[in-house]
Amino acid sequence: MEQKAKSISLPQIKALLQQIRAVCDRFNLISLNRRLEATEALVAENPPIDIAVLGQFKAGKSSFLNSLIGQAVLPVGAIPVTTAITRLQYGATERAIIRHFNGSITEAPLSGIAGHTSEAQNPGNQKNVEVVDIELPTLEAYAGLRLVDTPGLGSVYQYHKSTSENWLPEVGAALLAISADRPLSAPDLELIRELATHTPNIIILLTKADLLSEEQRQEVIRFFSATLQRELHRDLPVYLYSTKAGTAAFKQIVENEIIRKLAVNRDAEFMRILRYKTESLVHGCLGYLEVALNAALQADQDRESLRAQILDEKVNESLVLEELGMIARENQRQTRDIIQTYLDQFRGSITKKVIKKLEKDMPGWKGNLWKLSRQYETWTSETMTEEMRWLSKAEHGHFYGTLKKAHAGISRSLEAFRKFLDENIQKVLSVKMADVEWKIDVVEPERPDITFSKSFDVHLDLIWFLIPMFLFCKIFERHFLQGLPREVEKNISRLAAQWEKRINDAIDLMKKQAAQYIQEELATIDGLLSKTQGQTDDIRRLISLLKEQSNQ
Ligand SMILES: Nc1nc2c(ncn2[C@@H]2O[C@H](COP(=O)(O)OP(=O)(O)OP(=O)(O)O)[C@@H](O)[C@H]2O)c(=O)[nH]1
Ligand SMILES: [Mg+2]
The missing domain is CATH 1.20.120 (Four Helix Bundle (Hemerythrin (Met), subunit A))
Known part of the structure; x- marks a missing residue:
């Protein structure tokens, strides 16, 4: 799919999206709407590539991002914490912009973002935060990218899950954080399946690597590889991380092999992601059209038999x-x-x-x-x-x-x-x-x-x-x-x-x-x-x- 997708140009992508829009409108394909809107927005706005850290609650997503940017900006904790999508990107001055569902935008000091993004201080997202954008001068090397922290899945807070899932269509590259002590659960596999409809870049981040011995780590990696092959018939890159021990070495690898690669080839990567999303939408759309075709064929047949009976x-x-x-x-x-x-x-x-x-x-x-x-x-x-x-x-x-x-x-x-x-x-x-x-x-x-x-x-x-x-x-x-x-x-x-x-x-x-x-x-x-x-x-x-x- 990726091979073929490369041949589609931006005008072709635009034409396809229009076509899909027409089909969605005509057949009322509401389920594709969100993905279509997100892809249309990518084409229209050419925003930074969103590298999202996703995964089960308490997998260490926010901790990982804090470690990566070298600053404890995001709230972390032993109980479910992150409650709103938080994007980190380069900005000339340090600031946090709070965007609300009703369209209103406020600014907050960096130290105060937990007031908006943590379950403790914004329970049930009662402050109606849609997304928090944090701009940091230290992220200059990553200009053109956004690191996205997401609420964890699988906790008692259902809306954490729905917040993250609703946001999925925006994803550019996905880092699936999996805690080393809970290797690859069924919901993780589900998430990978879902992610595959949105992005060509899915990377597994094995967090809390400090909890495992070197031998156990290799064992876990082998387990990932075998399970992914068996369940999804695919290989995904696996990276180790720990915020507690050996962090610098892990960080360097992640920076060099994941983040920097995307930053350097930002435009080409952006197009690749766009093509992938468009192709995936076409695929989804074709799936629905096949159903519509079958229904219509059935209706034709029924009609023919009704006709013959009348x-x-x-x-x-x-x-x-x-x-x-x-x-x-x-x-x-x-x-x-x-x-x-x-x-x-x-x-x-x-x-x-x-x-x-x-x-x-x-x-x-x-x-x-x-x-x-x-x-x-x-x-x-x-x-x-x-x-x-x-x-x-x-x-x-x-x-x-x-x-x-x-x-x-x-x-x-x-x-x-x-x-x-x-x-x-x-x-x-x-x-x-x-x-x-x-x-x-x-x-x-x-x-x-x-x-x-x-x-x-x-x-x-x-x-x-x-x-x-x-x-x-x-x-x-x-x-x-x-x-x-x-x-x-x-x-x-x-x-x-x-x-x-x-x-x-x-x-x-x-x-x-x-x-x-x-x-x-x-x-x-x-x-x-x-x-x-x-x-x-x-x-x-x-x-x-x-x-x-x-x-x-
Ligand atoms: N041992 C170990 N613990 C870690 C590591 N990273 C994070 N933790 C711990 O894991 C817990 C959860 O960390 P968070 O960063 O809040 O996890 P999260 O995935 O963002 O959680 P939610 O936002 O609630 O989904 C905290 O108690 C962290 O101290 C790590 O590398 N090693
Ligand atoms: Mg978090």
Whole structure:
């Protein structure tokens, strides 16, 4: 991980952090928030590297730091003492700055810091101290670093533990203080695991080394190494320390090999820590995204199965649409016949009527065959139009048979579909659908505009100049009269065709309306079932984006 992390530049880190921020916000990953904030602050502020001394209570953390800086600044004692995070860093003048949770900042003399950082003088941190910053001119060699004293873990004071744990995301390098007389407890291992998400620099500081013989020390170190390998599969450097005996030698080693190394390479080390934290955040974020992905996949699967249960074979869109089409077609096929058969019964009476009328009107017509023909044409057109209009107006109520049948069929089919759908929804989602009235309107067709013209088959009139009318007048009159039954039949047939078209159009309209009901209803249900749809792809996209950007 460290190897790969080196390739990420500061702009890439910034981009990744933004990405992680977006993911955290979107999926409400509160647990990553604190770490993310801390890392964002590192990028924004470029603060000194925090070398934190952490560990169980009474491990000798504060004593170690006092020894390291050569000044008894931090309160120490035989009972749990340190109660607030205390940072030591270089400053031109000696001073202590007390930062409170409410944002207020006060200064205190160095001799008075125990009033803020010790359990005895600030019990339960009732003074609301967030952090105490101590500046010492003697720390000039460590400029760019901060030595951080933390409240001990495992004591009766739970908030000591939470104070230190809350602060962990800030850690740059961790010195895990373990008292030589209590080598590597289970909570220490836990702490190492936790630290590994925050820093690449974890060092074990075996304190109170004076309590052990040289042989025992080596034994403890071997024990550390074996346990760490077994439990965490890793090696960690172990340093010995004692504030009671041989301190100078221990101190020199710690200074040279830990502190000074970080001070000299401060910028490179800072970047290394930043990369590590960012990579670790990516890792954490990916972990959550995998969970989110699984949940979304599960939801997709559930949704698919819900969908399949709701839209089973009884609630099948294409089948019901086909059925509607069939009902419509079946009725449309019969429309013409029904109308035609009904109208045919009027053929005889209308024929009789128009023959009578022609017989009455024709004698008044004058002129040659051409003129006669024109008059006959006009007469026929007008008479038929009037007859058909009357017929249409008086009888159209009888044309609606198929329209009514189609309406009944389509309505029935719709009702059945709706019933099955509702039943399935109730069964699968335990939701009772609101009663919706799926009413198919019967749109009464408009009456056709009945105007009939041109009705001649043979254009005798084209040869009118060859025919002397005084001889043939009667013959033509007979011819015209004989043509009338055919005219009536033709016009009735046209009327039937016009009505057929209108009625079948109306049936089509009903079918479309029904289909629309069904499609809209199914789309609504699909919409309900797919509220989270797209999540899966989206999460996959985020995962690959994060992996790509972080070279993971
Ligand atoms: N024998 C021995 N005792 C030590 C050493 N360092 C510290 N002590 C003792 O260990 C006790 C605890 O020391 P502290 O420095 O207060 O320990 P701490 O880890 O800061 O404790 P908390 O702040 O309460 O977590 C004190 O009584 C010290 O005298 C050491 O090197 N050798
Ligand atoms: Mg302490």
